Amino acid sequence: MTGASAGIGRALATTLAAAGYSVTAVARREDRLADLMTALGPGHDSLVADLATPEGLRATADRLSGGAYTLLVNNAGTALHGGFAETPPADSLAVVDLNCRAVVTLAHAFLAGARPGSALVNVSSTLGFTPKPGLGVYSATKAFVTSLSETLWHEQKARGVHVLALCPGVTATESQQAEDVPSWLVQTPEEVAARALRAVRDREGPTVVSGRRNAVLTAVTGLLPRRTAVSLLG
Numbered sequence: 739m740t741g742a743s744a745g746i747g748r749a750l751a752t753t754l755a756a757a758g759y760s761v762t763a764v765a766r767r768e769d770r771l772a773d774l775m776t777a778l779g780p781g782h783d784s785l786v787a788d789l790a791t792p793e794g795l796r797a798t799a800d801r802l803s804g805g806a807y808t809l810l811v812n813n814a815g816t817a818l819h820g821g822f823a824e825t826p827p828a829d830s831l832a833v834v835d836l837n838c839r840a841v842v843t844l845a846h847a848f849l850a851g852a853r854p855g856s857a858l859v860n861v862s863s864t865l866g867f868t869p870k871p872g873l874g875v876y877s878a879t880k881a882f883v884t885s886l887s888e889t890l891w892h893e894q895k896a897r898g899v900h901v902l903a904l905c906p907g908v909t910a911t912e913s914q915q916a917e918d919v920p921s922w923l924v925q926t927p928e929e930v931a932a933r934a935l936r937a938v939r940d941r942e943g944p945t946v947v948s949g950r951r952n953a954v955l956t957a958v959t960g961l962l963p964r965r966t967a968v969s970l971l972g
Contacts, residue, residue, distance in 0.1 A: 739763060740789060740798065740844065741814030743770035745911035746861065749927035750811055753935055755782060759809065764789070764798055789814050789840040790832060799843055805851025809938065812841045812883075813861040817876040830875045837879035845890065854898030857938050860887045862903040862945075864952055868959045871972035880905075884945060891944030902943030906930045907952035925949050 739754070741747035743765035755761050755778045763778075765771045766788035775784050785801060787794035802810065815837045818829055841860055848858060865873060866880030887903035894901050908924045925948060933948040947953040959967050 739809075739811035739813055740840070741765060741861075742784075743767050743774055746906065746909060746927045746930050747811075747813045748774055749931035750813060750934060752777065753928070753931035754809075754811075755779075757935055762801065762807070764801075764814070766790075766794065789844075790816075790836045795840055795843055799847040802844060802847040803851060805853070807848065808853070808856045809859070810844065810848040810857075811859045811861065811934070812844055813859075814840060815861065815879075817873060819872055821872065822874045825875075833875050834879055837876070838882050841883055841886070845886075849890070849894060849899065852894075852897070852899045856898075857900040857902075857941075858887075858890065858894075859934060859938060860884075860901070860903050861934075862887065862905045864905050864907045864947060864956050866903075866905060867956050868967045868971055871968065888944040900938070900941050900943065902937055903945045904930075904934050904937065904948060905945060905952075905956075906948040907955070923951055923955070925952070 739747065739750055739761065742751045742763035751761050751763050751774060760781055761778060762783040762785065763771060763774055764785045764787050766786065768786045771784050771786055775782060785798060787797050789795050789798060816833055818825060818833050845858060845860065860883050862883040863880040865877040866884040869877035884903045884905065887901055890901040906925065909930055910924050910926055930948045937943065937946045947956055
């Protein structure tokens with residue numbers, strides 16, 4: 739799984755390991771990855787790779803292409819806060835590269851050799867349904883991930899390979915500020931990870947929103963006129 743050294747990624751790695759999976763954790767920060775491996779104990783593997791670079795993406799895809807894995811969790815991602823016109827294009831494109839290019843590359847490497855019973859989880863976001871001003875590029879990349887995952891769910895089910903988009907809402911991680919969000923709407927990484935494991939086991943999908951409150955809020959927001967929904971989130 740990618741983006742495994744912190745936040746939702748670390749929670750997913752520990753949850754999967756506790757459920758009996760042999761985890762190969764991929765992350766760019768070697769010190770945090772080493773700490774995770776200590777926490778996981780023996781029987782697991784790691785790869786230091788920055789998926790925002792061609793070299794890191796290639797190394798990870800090469801690991802997947804052998805067909806030795808039964809589950810891929812595409813979790814690595816990044817967000818950029820601020821108005822689109824005030825943000826350097828290179829910074830916005832870096833978000834697109836990690837959130838979209840890396841997902842496409844690794845999903846393809848995994849699915850090319852996936853066997854029946856295998857599963858692919860692409861971590862998206864509830865912002866993929868309703869974009870948030872100030873997070874325009876991030877929201878757009880997550881809409882891409884959700885749409886791609888839903889298509890792959892249909893294409894791969896005949897092979898017995900399950901694909902789903904996991905859509906967390908606001909989650910209490912070091913990279914996500916939640917001061918302006920009601921506490922009852924914020925989940926822990928562990929809650930998101932537990933929901934993901936249940937979705938994999940039950941073959942849910944193609945889209946799974948983490949948290950009942952998030953699911954209700956997403957459904958209600960989807961009933962509003964688009965201009966109203968975007969204005970509310972703004």
